[in-house]
Amino acid sequence: MDVRLAKRxxxxxxxxxxxLLRRAKQLEAQGKDIIHMEIGEPDFTTPPAIMExxxxxxxxxxxxxxxxxxxxxxxxxxxxxYRQRYAVTVDKKRIFVTPGASGAFLLALGVTxxxxxxxxxxDPCYPCNSNFIRLFDGxxxxxPVDAASxxxxxxxxxxxxxxxxxxxxxxxxxxxPTGTLIGAEQLKQAVHTVNALGGCFYSDEIYHxxxxxxKATTALEFSDNVFVINSFSKYFGMTGWRxxxxxxxxxxxxxxxxxxxxxxxxxxxxxxxxxxAAFDPHTLAELEHRRAEFERRRDFLYDALLNLGFxxxxxxxxxFYIYANCSKFTDDSFQFxxxxxxxEGVAVTPGKDFGINEANxxxxxAYTTSIDRMIVAMQRLDRFINKG
Amino acid sequence: MDVRLAKRxxxxxxxxxxxLLRRAKQLEAQGKDIIHMEIGEPDFTTPPAIMExxxxxxxxxxxxxxxxxxxxxxxxxxxxxYRQRYAVTVDKKRIFVTPGASGAFLLALGVTxxxxxxxxxxDPCYPCNSNFIRLFDGxxxxxPVDAASxxxxxxxxxxxxxxxxxxxxxxxxxxxPTGTLIGAEQLKQAVHTVNALGGCFYSDEIYHxxxxxxKATTALEFSDNVFVINSFSKYFGMTGWRxxxxxxxxxxxxxxxxxxxxxxxxxxxxxxxxxxAAFDPHTLAELEHRRAEFERRRDFLYDALLNLGFxxxxxxxxxFYIYANCSKFTDDSFQFxxxxxxxEGVAVTPGKDFGINEANxxxxxAYTTSIDRMIVAMQRLDRFINKG
Ligand SMILES: Cc1ncc(COP(=O)(O)O)c(C=O)c1O
Ligand SMILES: Cc1ncc(COP(=O)(O)O)c(C=O)c1O
Numbered sequence: 001m002d003v004r005l006a007k008r009x010x011x012x013x014x015x016x017x018x019x020l021l022r023r024a025k026q027l028e029a030q031g032k033d034i035i036h037m038e039i040g041e042p043d044f045t046t047p048p049a050i051m052e053x054x055x056x057x058x059x060x061x062x063x064x065x066x067x068x069x070x071x072x073x074x075x076x077x078x079x080x081x082y083r084q085r086y087a088v089t090v091d092k093k094r095i096f097v098t099p100g101a102s103g104a105f106l107l108a109l110g111v112t113x114x115x116x117x118x119x120x121x122x123d124p125c126y127p128c129n130s131n132f133i134r135l136f137d138g139x140x141x142x143x144p145v146d147a148a149s150x151x152x153x154x155x156x157x158x159x160x161x162x163x164x165x166x167x168x169x170x171x172x173x174x175x176x177p178t179g180t181l182i183g184a185e186q187l188k189q190a191v192h193t194v195n196a197l198g199g200c201f202y203s204d205e206i207y208h209x210x211x212x213x214x215k216a217t218t219a220l221e222f223s224d225n226v227f228v229i230n231s232f233s234k235y236f237g238m239t240g241w242r243x244x245x246x247x248x249x250x251x252x253x254x255x256x257x258x259x260x261x262x263x264x265x266x267x268x269x270x271x272x273x274x275x276x277a278a279f280d281p282h283t284l285a286e287l288e289h290r291r292a293e294f295e296r297r298r299d300f301l302y303d304a305l306l307n308l309g310f311x312x313x314x315x316x317x318x319x320f321y322i323y324a325n326c327s328k329f330t331d332d333s334f335q336f337x338x339x340x341x342x343x344e345g346v347a348v349t350p351g352k353d354f355g356i357n358e359a360n361x362x363x364x365x366a367y368t369t370s371i372d373r374m375i376v377a378m379q380r381l382d383r384f385i386n387k388g
Numbered sequence: 389m390d391v392r393l394a395k396r397x398x399x400x401x402x403x404x405x406x407x408l409l410r411r412a413k414q415l416e417a418q419g420k421d422i423i424h425m426e427i428g429e430p431d432f433t434t435p436p437a438i439m440e441x442x443x444x445x446x447x448x449x450x451x452x453x454x455x456x457x458x459x460x461x462x463x464x465x466x467x468x469x470y471r472q473r474y475a476v477t478v479d480k481k482r483i484f485v486t487p488g489a490s491g492a493f494l495l496a497l498g499v500t501x502x503x504x505x506x507x508x509x510x511d512p513c514y515p516c517n518s519n520f521i522r523l524f525d526g527x528x529x530x531x532p533v534d535a536a537s538x539x540x541x542x543x544x545x546x547x548x549x550x551x552x553x554x555x556x557x558x559x560x561x562x563x564x565p566t567g568t569l570i571g572a573e574q575l576k577q578a579v580h581t582v583n584a585l586g587g588c589f590y591s592d593e594i595y596h597x598x599x600x601x602x603k604a605t606t607a608l609e610f611s612d613n614v615f616v617i618n619s620f621s622k623y624f625g626m627t628g629w630r631x632x633x634x635x636x637x638x639x640x641x642x643x644x645x646x647x648x649x650x651x652x653x654x655x656x657x658x659x660x661x662x663x664x665a666a667f668d669p670h671t672l673a674e675l676e677h678r679r680a681e682f683e684r685r686r687d688f689l690y691d692a693l694l695n696l697g698f699x700x701x702x703x704x705x706x707x708f709y710i711y712a713n714c715s716k717f718t719d720d721s722f723q724f725x726x727x728x729x730x731x732e733g734v735a736v737t738p739g740k741d742f743g744i745n746e747a748n749x750x751x752x753x754a755y756t757t758s759i760d761r762m763i764v765a766m767q768r769l770d771r772f773i774n775k776g
Pocket of ligand 2: 264265428487488489490491514560563564592594618619620621627631632
């Protein structure tokens, strides 16, 4: 290791699933059939109208930098989306188009987090969170959560763990890996608590479109004093386009704009033009079909995993993940995942990619593959478990 | 200002040119003809073969995340480009595809720079540099340069200003705003000096394709122990596509890959596929025509500005900028730029966007517009100067 490596870079942990992916690739190269249930992106293609809008823009040849905050008409459409979907009014000046939710995290934490300041977040959670915090030399303070709070932080937890070094709270609903929504009342309490404590509230709403029973609630319903992170990646089927958005409190507009100008210049132009078509009624209708398909898959997988003896304390509400307790079969879910891949060619993500809270007893199954493939995966899983 | 704003965000200075741009927009809305000589991107469209490669990819609909380090075939092509253009061998594992040179800066500084560490760089230089450094809570230590060293740092300066807090040195050649190249010998000495001091050497080579007399030298010719930042934005005419690259020393490969996975996930997929066509012989031939046109423009503008009484101590070698001394006309180049815009509708960038070294005596003229338009601009500039 080079002594010139920044301290933060030394502390970034690898994704364990990468080790599985490497092995999966080798096995595939040997001709083995691998069922991928570790993948965090929709298997659907980008909806045609979005794709065509992107192509139309490219054909002009005028693929120049856009304003740093994004195309004005896209910011307007996003504001309109909040009016229609959530009956919430957001000044479009507060909306920044970013290179994915990833870019939104960079901006939101870049304008707020000082070195040594702490953010509170749930364990388990999206593994990049702590590394975004580390990027700015802050500290991720993860708090264990369980089914009792739908794997989401509560206001009581926030109050209890708040210290003078705490900068704020980051939640994601539906959560990756658990797929659980935070209840509207729980979210409201959390937002109000953080506001009262004078902290920053960051709400990752990237899986909002993908909920199956209840309705997802945006943090903006309870306060304008929140950072909302969202993206065209998941619900809109645009992962590879790298386009998302960030909504900031009024007082942060100028700083966010300056930071965006400096570190991104702008988000990819054709991706922004393509995203303009994401809110067309036609496209939204198609996305609703896909959502229904994801719901069928969730129901299938939920039942199948329970039947095999996995424990799933609450049925996930959204995203495309089931976080299943496998303690009936193993005390080392990473080894279990490696063995399952080796023996049966089924790839899943080990709990330890999402934290340390009971991580060795959990596996994340992504239903980003068809029910037909999942039927085969479940047969293989059954054989794997019952042969042991 | 919100007390929750991070310290770094409070310190990021705005681009002064933004004020000019806002005013230019207002004037344009009033029907006034504005000649834009402040714009840092080519006026040419993206070459057709690149555009078509992007469209082909989009049409598949499979716009999924790529590996974090980029498409393997693009990394291979970039390695091949180094073999052909510079006769330098670069292991493709050291090459990371990024969202523009901007993304390359994020990665390079993210994996190396600790809070409070200093980087040495020239004043004047690209304004985002200090803000990238600030993002990681490091310190930009700018050293005044002048025509004697072609506006580039020398080994002697580096040695003189090196302290125990110095992490490394950042150079850009050709420079933005001066357009001057660092000589091969000067670059070699600088690289060897930084290596001997145990620091990091960052070489921004984004304007390499756009040089008109001499040949540009990559820092990789003198050491593998350097960070090279480059992009498809300028020479390849792909600003809005947001695709560039970073080359890291061997020892930084793992850390860079982990950081890229976490903060970007990946660079836009279709932009990467499009960039695959950037090295086609056809495309390169077309880009050479454009380079010749930029050369004609440089020659025209250089002569015209000298004729008007601006001082340009050395003829710029590349990029599409001329950094002209206007002390014959004003001691406040920013006010001069504002007045010129107001009176004559010519937009240029004030020196103070690039540093503090004699900044009030300089203006940056970008020749990203046609000679026909520049002829009109020079007539207006003449009238502006001689009416006063
Ligand atoms: C919870 C969560 N937030 C943010 C992201 C970042 O996605 P993107 O940058 O593609 O918008 C992901 C991607 O997997 C995620 O799962
Ligand atoms: C010197 C220099 N470096 C880097 C960049 C960043 O360009 P991009 O992110 O589009 O590759 C620019 C853009 O103007 C520049 O002038």
